[in-house]
Amino acid sequence: MKTFTKLAMAGALSLGLAAPVFAEGIYTPNLSYRTGPFAATGIPLMNGQADYMAMLNARDGGIGGVPIDFDECETGYSTEKGVECYERTKAQAVVTQPWSTGITLQVLPKTNTDNIPILAPGYGFSPMANGKVFQWAFNPPASYWDAASMIMQYIAGGDMGSLSGKKIVLLHLDHPFGKEPIPVLEAMAAEYGFELVPIPVGLKEMQNQSAQWLQIRRERPDNVVMWGWGAMNAGAITEAVKTKYPMDQFIGVWWAGHDEDLKQVGADGKGYKSISWSMPQPDAPVMADIKTHVVDAGLSQQEDLNSVFYQRGLVISMILAEGIKAAQDNFGKGEINAEELRWGLENLDISAERLEELGMTGMVPPFKTSCSDHTGHSGGWMLEWDGEKFVQASDLLMADAAFIAPLEEEKSAEYAEANAPWPMNEACE
Amino acid sequence: MLYRTAGQFKTSYRTDQALFPIRQDAFLLGVILICAWVVFPLTASEFTFQTLLTPILIYSLAALGLNILTGFAGQLSLGTGAFMGVGAYACYKMVTLMPWLNPVVAILLSGVFSAGVGVMFGIPSLRIKGFYLAIATLAAQFFLVWLFEKWAWLYNYNASGAIQVPNLDIFGLYVAGPQASSMTQYYVVLTIVSLLTYLAINLTRGNLGRTWKATRDMDIAAELIGINLMRSKLTAFAVSSYIVGVAGALFVFMWRGAAEPNLFDIPLSFRVLFIAIIGGLGSILGNYLGAILIVGLPVVLNTVPRALGIEVESALLEHLNIMIVGSLIIFFLIIEPHGLNALWRLIREKLIIWPFPH
Numbered sequence: 074m075k076t077f078t079k080l081a082m083a084g085a086l087s088l089g090l091a092a093p094v095f096a097e098g099i100y101t102p103n104l105s106y107r108t109g110p111f112a113a114t115g116i117p118l119m120n121g122q123a124d125y126m127a128m129l130n131a132r133d134g135g136i137g138g139v140p141i142d143f144d145e146c147e148t149g150y151s152t153e154k155g156v157e158c159y160e161r162t163k164a165q166a167v168v169t170q171p172w173s174t175g176i177t178l179q180v181l182p183k184t185n186t187d188n189i190p191i192l193a194p195g196y197g198f199s200p201m202a203n204g205k206v207f208q209w210a211f212n213p214p215a216s217y218w219d220a221a222s223m224i225m226q227y228i229a230g231g232d233m234g235s236l237s238g239k240k241i242v243l244l245h246l247d248h249p250f251g252k253e254p255i256p257v258l259e260a261m262a263a264e265y266g267f268e269l270v271p272i273p274v275g276l277k278e279m280q281n282q283s284a285q286w287l288q289i290r291r292e293r294p295d296n297v298v299m300w301g302w303g304a305m306n307a308g309a310i311t312e313a314v315k316t317k318y319p320m321d322q323f324i325g326v327w328w329a330g331h332d333e334d335l336k337q338v339g340a341d342g343k344g345y346k347s348i349s350w351s352m353p354q355p356d357a358p359v360m361a362d363i364k365t366h367v368v369d370a371g372l373s374q375q376e377d378l379n380s381v382f383y384q385r386g387l388v389i390s391m392i393l394a395e396g397i398k399a400a401q402d403n404f405g406k407g408e409i410n411a412e413e414l415r416w417g418l419e420n421l422d423i424s425a426e427r428l429e430e431l432g433m434t435g436m437v438p439p440f441k442t443s444c445s446d447h448t449g450h451s452g453g454w455m456l457e458w459d460g461e462k463f464v465q466a467s468d469l470l471m472a473d474a475a476f477i478a479p480l481e482e483e484k485s486a487e488y489a490e491a492n493a494p495w496p497m498n499e500a501c502e
Numbered sequence: 503m504l505y506r507t508a509g510q511f512k513t514s515y516r517t518d519q520a521l522f523p524i525r526q527d528a529f530l531l532g533v534i535l536i537c538a539w540v541v542f543p544l545t546a547s548e549f550t551f552q553t554l555l556t557p558i559l560i561y562s563l564a565a566l567g568l569n570i571l572t573g574f575a576g577q578l579s580l581g582t583g584a585f586m587g588v589g590a591y592a593c594y595k596m597v598t599l600m601p602w603l604n605p606v607v608a609i610l611l612s613g614v615f616s617a618g619v620g621v622m623f624g625i626p627s628l629r630i631k632g633f634y635l636a637i638a639t640l641a642a643q644f645f646l647v648w649l650f651e652k653w654a655w656l657y658n659y660n661a662s663g664a665i666q667v668p669n670l671d672i673f674g675l676y677v678a679g680p681q682a683s684s685m686t687q688y689y690v691v692l693t694i695v696s697l698l699t700y701l702a703i704n705l706t707r708g709n710l711g712r713t714w715k716a717t718r719d720m721d722i723a724a725e726l727i728g729i730n731l732m733r734s735k736l737t738a739f740a741v742s743s744y745i746v747g748v749a750g751a752l753f754v755f756m757w758r759g760a761a762e763p764n765l766f767d768i769p770l771s772f773r774v775l776f777i778a779i780i781g782g783l784g785s786i787l788g789n790y791l792g793a794i795l796i797v798g799l800p801v802v803l804n805t806v807p808r809a810l811g812i813e814v815e816s817a818l819l820e821h822l823n824i825m826i827v828g829s830l831i832i833f834f835l836i837i838e839p840h841g842l843n844a845l846w847r848l849i850r851e852k853l854i855i856w857p858f859p860h
Contacts, residue, residue, distance in 0.1 A: 105817070144816075145816040149820060156552065157552075157801060157804075160548060160553055161549055161553070161805075178662065178666070178760050185680060186681065198662070248663075248762065252661060252663050253661075255661060256661045276764050488666075491668055492669060
């Protein structure tokens with residue numbers, strides 16, 4: 074009995090003291106997933122994000138003289154934990170970085186009442202690009218629909234008419250994330266006359282995709298486009314190698330371009346491609362700074378500094394840092410709040426000159442956000458696995474904005490209607 | 503001393519059969535109810551509502567539903583998650599097809615659909631028992647989740663395949679959707695959970711509950727004393743699935759706000775089953791204790807290091823959390839294999855005879 078009383082007392086005490094203790098500076102939490110089924114892909118990204126902020130703190134003393142309190146809240150990619158983390162951090166945080174399409178969908182409607190920006194670089198709900206409807210959500214520099222458009226352009230080789238009569242398989246995770254590109258690909262199939270065959274991979278079948286690849290063999294598609302994540306990518310790539318599917322016809326989205334997945338097959342994976350809005354630049358000046366200030370100081374957990382995902386993590390934190398900086402410059406103060414950061418993220422201008430200043434030339438294409446465009450639509454490069462690492466395989470590809478914009482408009486309007494009353498940002502033109 | 507029953511005389515059958523024959527029990531329940539209805543809502547923060555109060559109540563209700571089937575009627579089920587899904591999707595379809603419908607009515611009606619589905623999958627229980635029945639309910643689990651994924655009408659042909667809760671109001675007060683405040687949602691959940699718990703207590707004490715218990719303890723003997731097994735088992739499936747379905751609708755409408763099909767997959771079924779087992783099969787109180795342990799404790803543990811000012815890495819904390827909760831489950835099951843409810847009963851018994859243990 075005594076132990077129970079003690080336990081109860083300890084519990085009550087910890088509840089009473091639950092008021093969190095925060096370090097100084099701008100609080101930018103990250104809903105990380107270093108545990109769970111997707112940890113292998115999450116860790117390098119989280120390391121990249123953390124290291125960039127650590128580098129800024131060590132080199133410049135933060136942003137505009139204010140240190141960045143970068144903190145992680147572990148979700149294990151579970152939506153339930155994600156919402157717990159969101160609720161835990163939202164009072165002090167200037168931003169929420171949900172890190173999964175499921176968590177994004179969950180917190181998206183809440184941001185309007187909580188007034189806190191969501192930063193979901195390269196993921197989430199593609200119509201979030203429409204800043205007029207989604208005032209608080211940002212998915213720079215490119216959305217999934219951009220990715221679909223860029224991949225199709227690459228397959229077509231610049232001439233969309235050549236797609237006519239082709240058969241394209243979309244191998245996708247059967248999950249909101251995997252279903253994202255379907256509306257835009259369907260519209261393109263109708264427009265350009267190719268046949269789209271979506272093949273879903275259930276969450277339980279990620280590691281054993283023999284049925285799906287049997288179907289692919291039967292269908293004999295001209296190309297396989299993959300919307301995969303976590304264990305699904307390694308499963309698909311090994312299965313493709315096993316069934317001797319020509320690797321140069323196999324293209325993945327940016328989350329399907331993880332070095333570790335391809336190292337498993339090594340030279341057999343040669344020719345596999347992945348569209349990407351980020352590219353590793355081992356010689357970029359920023360990498361030297363990361364090395365001196367973070368890695369050599371023993372603050373980093375990352376081993377391979379040149380992997381695609383690690384450097385993408387750096388770019389993601391750079392986008393956030395630039396948003397903070399833009400807000401600081403505009404409002405003329407260091408300690409900005411969530412509302413001011415929203416303005417900053419809406420007025421990002423990552424020009425080629427700015428990238429040069431940051432020492433990140435070539436790591437991400439230049440882009441610009443605005444009140445009505447929360448994505449920036451930077452475009453991206455096709456990366457190709459050469460047997461050891463990813464190398465650039467194309468010039469900068471740009472998404473077909475004229476094709477995507479009406480769809481974004483339509484789907485965001487649908488969303489707003491389903492969630493009525495939904496506040497619109499009438500300030501945008 | 504605190505629990506002395508001396509002097510509490512029962513002079514009629516009615517008082518002997520009352521819900522709380524011992525005055526202290528009623529008093530204790532009163533304190534808990536005042537806490538739940540007045541003290542918590544006045545003191546809780548948004549975080550507490552969203553991560554502790556509301557989810558614990560919803561999970562308790564789901565476990566209560568399962569407990570009626572597994573604990574009282576002895577029919578093992580692994581399909582709870584899917585039945586919760588039926589409730590959630592039914593509620594979603596109802597509020598989108600009939601936007602004028604009162605959301606609380608919609609939630610209570612959605613249980614009817616899951617009860618129907620539950621009875622359908624309960625029919626095999628007339629012939630198969632024990633582990634074999636568990637496998638049959640597992641089939642329901644897989645089939646229904648597959649259906650949620652493939653039947654696009656269920657999620658209104660939404661491109662992402664997920665359901666999103668629209669803003670719903672009762673007389674101008676938002677109760678569901680992003681505009682609703684946590685406190686309103688908590689009160690809706692608390693009302694429904696209190697109501698269904700009260701019904702469940704009386705059902706299990708009454709005629710129906712006794713036929714369930716007889717079926718559970720030995721079905722042949724039950725049949726011999728004139729219990730209709732078919733009726734007993736199917737009513738258990740119906741009542742249980744109704745409660746589980748309502749819990750599912752609350753789960754999505756009053757708490758999550760959005761749901762994708764795989765949310766209702768087998769991990770959810772296991773989670774609810776664990777709550778029921780750790781709380782104690784065949785008990786009502788146990789569901790609440792189990793939910794506090796499995797749903798509430800990890801959240802509380804996560805805040806401990808920060809509250810004490812210790813810097814722990816978030817991923818490490820998560821690992822520690824899993825280890826601590828896991829070992830606590832083992833610890834509680836070792837000291838009392840019949841669950842937390844039995845542990846409480848033991849403590850209460852000791853308190854009653856204290857300070858003179860025989």
